[in-house]
Amino acid sequence: MKISEKVAKDQREKVEQQLREADPVQLCEELSTSRAQDILLMARILIDEVGLEKAKELVYKTRYDSAYKKGRKAAEAKGNPKDLDSIVEWYFLKQAATKDKPYVLKGKGFEEKTETKYVSEPLAICYLGEALVKYGDPETLQVAEARCCHDIAALNGFNPDFKVSWTKSYFRGDGCCQFTLEKK
DSSP states (O other), rough: HHHHHHHHHHHHHHHHHHHSSOOOOHHHHHHHHHHHHHHHHHHHHHHHHHHHHHHHHHHHHHHHHHHHHHHHHHHHHTOOSSHHHHHHIIIIGGGGSTTTEEOOOOSEEEEEEEEEEEEEEEOOOHHHHHHHHHHHHHHHHHHHHHHHHHHHHHHHHHHEEEEEEEEEOGGGSSSSSSEEEEEE
């Protein structure tokens, strides 16, 4: 083994050991802070190049289209269910637990639930949302909010028969995000 390969292997092993011993909450916070700073830097560059309104439009369209397709694909895989429970189960219970969504539900997952309406409980922890608000300025936060359309887009893609809206948002000073789904 070459010296450089041994040094690289030793460094990798040291980092892996540090990760095994690290506090998981601290890791989530640090990862989200790093992601937020990258998002905000890209937002600033885009604003400087094309202006605030065009930056919001471009980011929104890109994120919306991608997430909408993800929702459609998931719905098709499940036989295009039309009931509210299928949407809630897919997105808030299964998608919320994926690695790309480092947020936590507090309890049962909803504040209000009927056959035609679902109001999610406020997300207890959204490290990325918290970091974006902490490090963003008024303009970059508008682009970051446009970026967060993916939740609404995926839900619309899964079942366009429901109107999806934000009831609360980190970007509006609520300290959390919350969604409402209602049958159109």
